[in-house]
Amino acid sequence: MNDESPGLGLDLPEPAAPAAASPYRVLARKYRPQNFHELIGQDAMVRTLGNAIASGRIAHAFLLTGVRGVGKTSTARLVAKALNCIGPDGQGGPTIDPCGVCEPCRAITEGRFIDVIEMDAASNTGVDDVREIIESVRYAAVSARYKIYIIDEVHMLTKNAFNALLKTLEEPPPHVKFLFATTEVAKVPVTVLSRCQRFDLRRIPAEALAAHFARVAAAEQIDVEPEALAVVARAAEGSARDGLSILDQAIAHGSGTITATEVRQMLGLADRGRVRDLFAALLAGDAGAVLGQLDEAYSLGIDPASLMRGLMETVHTVTRAKAGGAGDVLQSAEEREAAGEWAGRLGWAVLHRLWQMMLKGLSDIGQAPDPHEAAAMALLRLVHAAELPDPAAVLGRLQNGEAVAAVLSRQASAPASAPVAEVRPAAPPPVEPAQPRNLREVIELVEKEGRALLAQQLHDQVGLVRLAPGELVVHPQRPLGSDWARDLAAVLKAASGSTWAVSLSDDAAEPSLLDQDRIAEQRARDAVLAEPMVAAVFASFPDATLTSIIAKEA
Structure with missing residues (x-):
């Protein structure tokens, strides 16, 4: 075989394999902020962190809270970068502007830095998981300035796990920093909150979100209408991640320029026409149309x-x-x-x-x-x-006297009703002026001695049988205890300076003061409801109720 013959190809290099297409990364991950300048809507927090790092007043634990998608975990990673950045020359210190090119910055960005430990508390909730952290904080960082623990959704930890973490959280070694993130800060124990420097990440304003989405669309070379960006920003409800997910879906949904109409249809907002029709039927008072539209919506799975x-x-x-x-x-x-x-x-x-x-x-x-x-x-x-009639129209009829005249005519034609028997408390026997004249004055004496419970029992649970100078006989409506009468006699003696004989009796007695107050209140309600003006209002509004009566001052 000569050198020019193709041969069997055993010594030839393998043909190059076609380059594998890189997997698609969703916009929410692709455009995660890599420095504090890219973190939108959290200027107050960035300023506080920058001042703390510049002055060397770096807390040992930070708690980041806020709604979903505002940048809690991203901020925690940025803080980890800021504290461990060594600069391009390897001589830098903690900075609010990490270089992004040194080994700690690149390793933290790629999620492979050994001294930044991220833990999801939703799947590591027990005390054993926290015990591993407690045991590892004793060892210094391998290659970083600080060993940093990022615990996401920290409110998911159990009570025992929180208790196990408290001592370490309060006095961690100087080389350890804790960064907690949570969407439900109310579930975090106060003992943990008091040991952390708390930052509340705010909802990102819709204007800032729309501007951010416009930059993302330009970077992705996607043509999006400004109104469509505004719709996406409004639907995101202050969450950058939610907004980028919606924008990602809108890009896949649309073809060519993404319009506001397409975004509304994609979000299901186009079906609001059905809600408008139902609202119009409600205002028209058309019960059949309302039930028909409700059944139709239910059959469609709404x-x-x-x-x-x-x-x-x-x-x-x-x-x-x-x-x-x-x-x-x-x-x-x-x-x-x-x-x-x-x-x-x-x-x-x-x-x-x-x-x-x-x-x-x-x-x-x-x-x-x-x-x-x-x-x-x-x-x-x-x-x-x-x-139902409009209250303003009813008020006009009342002022004109039309509704009142109608009620008076109905009352005149109605058969007379029997008068309500008035319950009057029995007149107390004459007593000396220095002595209490009725049960209410007895209660005042007891209250002056600071015996509120005894006064309440006299008001609510007994009826007066007889009251004379130095004598009180009452009928109990429920058991009061064997020493009750003796205690009351002692209190009255201390309050009045004279000896009292207090006894309990089964004889006929007045209603309790509580019952008398209720009877008086009912009589007042009946009198108010009998007023022609009030009766006219209730005739116009059958479902109305009288909740309280306020006496007009003379």
């Missing part, structure tokens, strides 16, 4: 609670429009136009009444065995409320 929340959003939108507030970018032009039209013809009282009834209906749906039936009953209550 949760009754979600439908009620949609109605509440509509009421809120109409109320904001009536108050002159700006429209929500999540709403289409049709929604804003409908909200403006309803705001023009619905009064404040109607809107507030609808909101309260829908809030009660939402609670009923959550508690009822069958949410669909509860939603139907709640909507029927709203239909009934739509038929």
